[in-house]
Amino acid sequence: MDGVNAVSGETANWHQTGYVLAPYQTLEVKGWRKSLQRVAAFFFTEQQSSSGAQRPAEKSSSLGTGHGRSEASHARYTSFERATVNPEEVIAIHYDTYRNLVAMGVIKAPRIATPFPGQFVPDPR
16 A cells, blocks of 8 residues: 555565465455554555655645554465466555546546536517
């Protein structure tokens, strides 16, 4: 989150520790890993207050991800050998406020319906 490894807290790099999933398995990553039993829940906050604040900040109104309440989330260690030196695919997900996403052209602003577009019933002659 915010360019930070949610398991180790280090600036994200694909060579680091992470979660290993079986094919078609899903995982809900609930927060910043604090131990094998607990996480600090993710929550949206201003970029300056987020866990990613040590990296170059975006504009001040951008969102970041903070450390929230402690929640149960069990994990365990496993061994893992990478099949290739480089990843087969890297996916980056960017998020921000609705207003900023519209300003950047990521999403289109909805058209506002005009119930009375300036044309009303004329008086009879």
